[in-house]
Amino acid sequence: MPRYLGQHFLKDKTKIRQTVSAVNPEDGDFIIEVGPGHGELTSEILKIDKDFRLLLVEKDKKLASLLKTKFSSENRLEIIEGDILKTLPSLIKKSPYKICGNIPYYLTGFLFRKIGELSVLPKLVVFTIQKEVGERLSAKKGDFNLLAASIQLWGKPKIITSIPKKSFSPPPKVDSVTIFIEKKDHLLSESEKSSYFLISKAAFKQPRKTLLNNLSAGLDIEKVKALNLIKKIGLLPDSRPQDLDFDSLFKLSRLI
Numbered sequence: 001m002p003r004y005l006g007q008h009f010l011k012d013k014t015k016i017r018q019t020v021s022a023v024n025p026e027d028g029d030f031i032i033e034v035g036p037g038h039g040e041l042t043s044e045i046l047k048i049d050k051d052f053r054l055l056l057v058e059k060d061k062k063l064a065s066l067l068k069t070k071f072s073s074e075n076r077l078e079i080i081e082g083d084i085l086k087t088l089p090s091l092i093k094k095s096p097y098k099i100c101g102n103i104p105y106y107l108t109g110f111l112f113r114k115i116g117e118l119s120v121l122p123k124l125v126v127f128t129i130q131k132e133v134g135e136r137l138s139a140k141k142g143d144f145n146l147l148a149a150s151i152q153l154w155g156k157p158k159i160i161t162s163i164p165k166k167s168f169s170p171p172p173k174v175d176s177v178t179i180f181i182e183k184k185d186h187l188l189s190e191s192e193k194s195s196y197f198l199i200s201k202a203a204f205k206q207p208r209k210t211l212l213n214n215l216s217a218g219l220d221i222e223k224v225k226a227l228n229l230i231k232k233i234g235l236l237p238d239s240r241p242q243d244l245d246f247d248s249l250f251k252l253s254r255l256i
Helices: 013-023 040-046 061-070 085-090 105-116 131-137 148-150 190-203 211-219 223-232 246-253
Strands: 030-034 053-058 077-081 098-102 124-130 157-161 178-184
Touching: 013 098, 013 105, 013 124, 013 157, 013 178, 030 085, 040 053, 040 098, 053 061, 053 085, 085 105, 105 124, 105 131, 105 148, 124 131, 124 157, 131 148, 131 157, 131 178, 148 157, 148 178, 148 190, 157 246, 178 246, 190 211, 190 246, 211 223
Parallel strands: 030 053, 030 098, 053 077, 098 124
Antiparallel strands: 124 178, 157 178
């Protein structure tokens, strides 16, 4: 089977159905599927007897043509040939909406960044991605990182299931996970987001250094002032960036 655009096609029906269950198609839903490939996930979604709209965005011309033929009789479905990074902002005219897909590894970081920048955020995201990335973005206090900080700004991520290499064709070199991200009920204002991103960049400037050193250097403030900030959020002077979480980062952002 040829590989398109770095994609590994998920063939495990049980794992595919778990994705569909997480997406939970309902009457009135608008669902965007990214990189549908041969339509394995699409087929399972369409088995759900609900009145939803499913939009497929496929970059590969041959696969887009295959999908149009395969699902020509399905009136709940629309297929667009295009780059999701370029087309996504123009597709989200309806709210709320959901996004799902088996994402090529190279695309993951770019796509999450694009989603985070959208004027209207998705109700939920369900992606099959590289296991390491899934673990990083769903990390809690003790393993926190800049990717987790950026995702948990707007969503609540959790890993639904692990997927071994053999579940794909062709098999990738690493294992995968299906990640579920639900949009938070309360989102930060633009000014709050600016402060949050500023403090996040400073805190994780050099992850192996102490939070004290990073804040002092990243915010260009005296260490005494940086130490005072750390104490105010209940952390110890020798704390590391990974000892943070979304709540403590947000608290920090409100102190600067």
